[in-house]
Every structure is written in structure tokens, then in C-alpha cells.
Amino acid sequence: MSLQERDKKHLWHPLTQHKLHPDHLAISKAKGALLYDDNGKEYIDGIASWYTCMYGHCNDYIIEKVHDQMQQLDHVVFAGFTHEPAIKLSEALIKILPKNQNKLFFSDNGSTSVDIAIKMALQYHFNRGEKRGKIIAFEGGFHGDTFGAMSVSGLSVYNGPFEEFFIDVTRIPVPTSNNFDAVKQQLIELLSSGNVAAFIYEPLVQGAAAMKMYDAGLLEALLSIVKQHNVLAIADEVMTGFGKTGKNFASQHLTNQPDIICLAKSLTGGMVPMAITSCTQQVYEAFLSDDISKGFFHGHTYSANPIACTAALAGIELLQSTDVQENINRIIGAHQAFDKRIKNHTKVSETRQLGVIYALDLNVEMDRYGDLRNKLFKFFMNNGVCLRPLGNTIYILAPYVITNAQLEKVYQTIEAALEEV
Ligand SMILES: Cc1ncc(COP(=O)(O)O)c(C=O)c1O
Numbered sequence: 244m245s246l247q248e249r250d251k252k253h254l255w256h257p258l259t260q261h262k263l264h265p266d267h268l269a270i271s272k273a274k275g276a277l278l279y280d281d282n283g284k285e286y287i288d289g290i291a292s293w294y295t296c297m298y299g300h301c302n303d304y305i306i307e308k309v310h311d312q313m314q315q316l317d318h319v320v321f322a323g324f325t326h327e328p329a330i331k332l333s334e335a336l337i338k339i340l341p342k343n344q345n346k347l348f349f350s351d352n353g354s355t356s357v358d359i360a361i362k363m364a365l366q367y368h369f370n371r372g373e374k375r376g377k378i379i380a381f382e383g384g385f386h387g388d389t390f391g392a393m394s395v396s397g398l399s400v401y402n403g404p405f406e407e408f409f410i411d412v413t414r415i416p417v418p419t420s421n422n423f424d425a426v427k428q429q430l431i432e433l434l435s436s437g438n439v440a441a442f443i444y445e446p447l448v449q450g451a452a453a454m455k456m457y458d459a460g461l462l463e464a465l466l467s468i469v470k471q472h473n474v475l476a477i478a479d480e481v482m483t484g485f486g487k488t489g490k491n492f493a494s495q496h497l498t499n500q501p502d503i504i505c506l507a508k509s510l511t512g513g514m515v516p517m518a519i520t521s522c523t524q525q526v527y528e529a530f531l532s533d534d535i536s537k538g539f540f541h542g543h544t545y546s547a548n549p550i551a552c553t554a555a556l557a558g559i560e561l562l563q564s565t566d567v568q569e570n571i572n573r574i575i576g577a578h579q580a581f582d583k584r585i586k587n588h589t590k591v592s593e594t595r596q597l598g599v600i601y602a603l604d605l606n607v608e609m610d611r612y613g614d615l616r617n618k619l620f621k622f623f624m625n626n627g628v629c630l631r632p633l634g635n636t637i638y639i640l641a642p643y644v645i646t647n648a649q650l651e652k653v654y655q656t657i658e659a660a661l662e663e664v
Contacts (some may be wrong), residue, residue, distance in 0.1 A: 244283070245269070246271075247267060250269070254267075256357060264357050265608045268624070269414040270637065272295075272301075273300035274299070274643050275300060275301075276299060276641055276642045276644055276649050280624070281351055281484065282443065286624065286627050286628060287289055287627065287629065287649050287652060288300065288642060289628055289629055289630040289640070290629065290630060290631055290641070291641055292513055294450070294508050294640050295512030295513030296509070296642050297302075297485060297513070297642055298509075298512045298514060298562075298642065299640070300559075304512075304557055305557040305558065309514060309554050312549055313430050314552050316328075316549045318545070318548055318549060318550070319525050320568055321349065321547040322542055324517075326505075326549050328549040328552035328553045329349075332347075332552045332556045333582045335556055335559045335560070336521070336555070339492075339559065339562075340492065340521055341492060341500040341504070342500070343500045343502075343522055343523050344500075344521040344525070345521075345529040346502060346521065346522050346523075346524065347520075347521050348519065348541075349519055349543070349546040349547040350517075350518045350520065350543050351516050351517060351543055352516055352518050353386075353392075353481035353482075353505065353508060354388050354389040354391060355392075355543065356506060356518035356519060357387050357391060357395065357443070357481070357505050359520040360441075361391040361410070361474075362391070362539075362541055363539065364378070364441035364502075365441075366529075366530070366539065367440075367526055369454070370530060370537045373405065374455040376410075376438055376440065377433070377436070377438045377440060378411065378412045378413075378439070378441050378442070379412070379415060379442040379474075380395040380396070380413075380414050380415075380442070380443050380444070381414060381415060382399060382416050382417060383417060383449055383452040384397045384414075384452065385445070385449065385451030385452060386443065390409070393409070394410040395410075395443050397452075403505060411475070415429050415430055415433070416459050416467060417455065418458070418464075419461070420458070423464075427466070429599075430468055431470070434472040439472065440475065441475040442466075442474055442475070442477065444462065444478065445480075445482065446462065446479075446483055446494050446496070446497070446501075447459055447493045447597060448493065448597055448600060450483070451633065453604075453633040453634055454633070454640075456600075456602075459496045459497055463497050466499035475526065476499070476501040476503070477501060477505065477534070478491060478501035478503070478504045480504050480505060481506065481507045481508055481518075482508065484509065484510065485558070485562055486509075486571055486598070486643070487599055487640065488600065489571065489575060490598070492504070502524060504522075505518070505519075506518060506521065510555050510558065510624070511555045512555075512557070514551075514554040514558075515550060515551045515554055517551035517554070534560065565642070571599055574643065575596075575598060578596050578601040578639070581601070582596060584654070585657070586603075588661055589606075590605055590607065590664060591603050591605065591606065592604045599643070603637050603657070604635055605635040605637070605661070605664055607664050608635065609635040619660055619664065622631060622659075622663050623656060627652070627656075628656040629650060634651045637654060
């Protein structure tokens with residue numbers, strides 16, 4: 244029996260209606276920007292496996308570091324114990340995070356990093372004797388699939404059974420030059436209720452909403468207002484973090500820095516799951532007390548797993564290397580050149596780019612998980628390119644190690660796909 248057949252016996256895949264989509268392609272190995280299926284066919288991973296493997300699949304440097312760590316210390320409880328991989332990682336990460344960040348709290352995935360940020364913000368005010376229960380978020384944002392993260396996500400694809408259990412969230416539109424005055428007014432009215440604990444946002448790019456990009460100056464202005472009301476700003480950098488926007492973190496395109504930052508995905512270069520919620524010293528100090536209950540009683544079994552910390556530290560070293568920085572600039576330039584080539588195509592309604600993130604919208608109506616989207620996805624895969632359109636948006640967010648020839652193949656396959664729709 245093939246892997247695909249055996250898969251069907253016991254496995255339940257994410258974001259899948261199995262009755263309509265029973266088949267899953269078996270991938271047997273990966274290297275650099277390439278995935279290989281069990282028949283040996285290769286695919287360029289144009290989305291770095293949901294933007295995780297940015298330094299390339301099975302990166303030799305990360306493997307070497309992880310291999311050494313595996314023989315030294317596999318895991319230990321992180322409550323009451325500490326270890327060098329976590330300490331070294333904290334020292335390296337704090338150096339590259341926005342300057343106001345000073346403490347790191349570990350978990351396992353992007354959604355939990357967001358849930359932790361929300362709980363931190365709610366308890367921050369609670370510990371200071373203020374009951375603030377509302378979170379403000381952007382319409383169309385995506386922050387994950389656990390309850391807190393799902394509640395603040397505006398992108399409510401198939402959330403029906405859960406909506407009545409959500410936490411108290413009010414969504415405001417993403418600012419544009421046309422709606423800015425109205426959004427600002429709405430924000431001021433919400434903040435003046437005195438009940439708002441935090442404002443959560445994906446800085447500059449809303450990933451799952453189809454790489455929607457918005458202006459740094461407008462976000463900057465909203466953050467200034469938020470800060471005047473003693474409301475915590477939470478930047479969800481789960482997608483944007485670690486170089487994708489051309490800076491280490493998207494927040495570094497702004498001067499108003501968040502109080503809390505959520506990190507996951509390429510934190511470990513795709514090697515193992517791990518997430519971090521970072522915060523300022525001021526947030527941390529609100530939890531210091533002789534009263535034990537004012538501590539943050541949240542904990543995951545695999546918090547700060549030494550192997551994951553080692554992968555993350557290796558990832559940060561790679562991110563800072565000349566090689567990776569040159570690759571980022573090379574990809575930025577290649578996307579800019581491709582944009583000139585494609586933006587006036589009759590089937591393209593809009594293109595956008597920030598750093599190595601490139602997206603184009605087709606001027607065709609398409610459902611997020613509809614037939615036309617699936618036809619496009621199949622076309623890409625048949626041609627050896629793994630791109631997963633989000634509705635009528637095709638986006639590229641490839642590993643930094645993708646070669647020029649591989650990038651050109653991605654571009655040409657997109658151009659060929661335009662003739663198919
Ligand atoms: C901005 C953002 N936040 C949170 C998440 C959730 O991360 P995870 O899938 O690791 O739970 C995602 C996932 O795509 C994301 O893009």
C-alpha cells in the first residue's frame with residue numbers, strides 16, 4: 244500500500260474537509276528550497292512550509308548544533324530549572340529584538356504565543372488593580388486556532404461553532420489613507436471606555452488574510468494613541484519575524500514599539516516547534532509580588548526545550564550571517580524585477596511586496612478553498628512548485644537559500660498559471 248493509502252487509515256489533517264479532499268501527497272525528504280515526494284519528484288518550496296524553513300530545509304548548521312545538543316541534554320522541566328541553551332538563546336534574541344523587549348516566555352506554537360500574550364495583558368492590568376477585559380484587533384487578522392488566538396482573529400473562516408465562546412474582542416478596520424480618520428475616531432472611542440487591555444496586530448503584513456500590506460505611518464499613528472491610554476500593544480510577529488520584511492522584525496520599521504511580541508514559525512528554522520512571547524521589563528514587573536497568585540501561572544511541558552532552543556540560537560546566528568543577509572537582498576531585488584514583468588498583466592489586479600514577501604492578486608473571483616484555487620494549486624504542484632494560493636492571491640515567501648534559477652522557475656510557473664485561469 245502506498246503512503247497515501249496508509250495515510251487515509253488513521254490520519255486527520257489540519258484545515259481539511261476529508262470527504263472532499265481525501266488525498267495527501269507524501270513527502271519523503273527535503274533539502275534547501277526543495278521538497279521531494281515519495282516518487283522522487285521535486286518541488287520548490289515557494290512558501291518555506293508556512294514560512295518556517297527560512298534558512299533552507301534540513302539546514303546543515305542547525306542539524307549539527309541540534310545533533311550535539313541531543314547528546315548533551317534532551318529535556319528538563321523549565322519550572323525551577325534552567326539550562327544554557329535557553330540562556331544563550333535569550334541573550335542572542337534580546338540583542339536583535341526591538342530595544343524595549345527584555346523578558347522571554349516560552350511555548351510551542353504561534354497560537355499559544357498569542358494566547359500567552361493575551362493572558363499576560365489581562366493579568367498585567369488585573370495585578371495593577373484594574374479590571375480591563377476587552378482586546379482590540381484588526382479586521383481580517385489571523386493569530387491562530389486556540390481559543391484566545393481564534394477570538395482575536397478577524398479572519399473567521401469556519402469559526403461558526405465557537406464564536407459564542409470567544410473572549411471580548413472589538414475589531415477595527417486596517418487603516419488606509421481613505422479610512423484613517425474614521426478608524427482613529429473609532430479607536431479613540433473604544434479606548435476611552437477604560438476597559439481595553441490590549442491592542443493586537445500583525446505589523447505591516449496580514450499573512451493569512453492573503454499577505455495584505457498596510458502603511459507603517461498609519462500603524463505608527465494608531466500605536467501612539469494606544470500608548471496614551473495605558474493599553475498594551477501586542478505585535479504578532481509569528482509570520483513577519485526573522486528577516487522576512489527586510490528587517491529582523493517588522494516592528495523595526497516603526498518607532499512605536501510593542502509591549503509584547505509573539506514569535507514562532509521560523510524561530511527554529513522549521514526544525515522543531517517552539518514559540519516565544521517577549522515583553523518589556525514594565526510588563527514583567529507587574530507580575531512581581533510577595534503574593535504568589537500575582538505570578539504568571541501558565542506553563543507548557545516542553546517550555547524552553549533545550550533542543551528547540553539550540554535550533555533557535557543556530558537560526559539567529561544564520562539570520563545575522565552575511566550569507567543570509569545577502570540572500571535576503573538578492574530575493575528582494577529579484578521580486579522587484581519580477582514585479583515589473585507581471586504587474587501590468589491583464590489577469591493581475593494588484594501586486595505588493597515587503598522584503599522577501601511578494602503577493603499578486605488575480606482579477607478573478609475565487610473562494611478561499613474553492614475549485615479555481617484548487618486548480619491553481621494543482622497546476623503549481625504538477626509543475627514542481629509548491630505555492631498555496633490564498634483565495635485569488637498568489638504569494639511567494641521562499642527560503643532565503645532559494646537559488647536564482649529556482650526563483651526564476653517559480654516566476655515562470657506563475658506566469659504560465661495566469662494563462663490557466
Ligand atoms: C500571524 C500569525 N499568528 C499566529 C499564527 C498561528 O501559528 P501556529 O500555526 O504556529 O499556531 C499564524 C499562523 O499562520 C500566523 O500567521
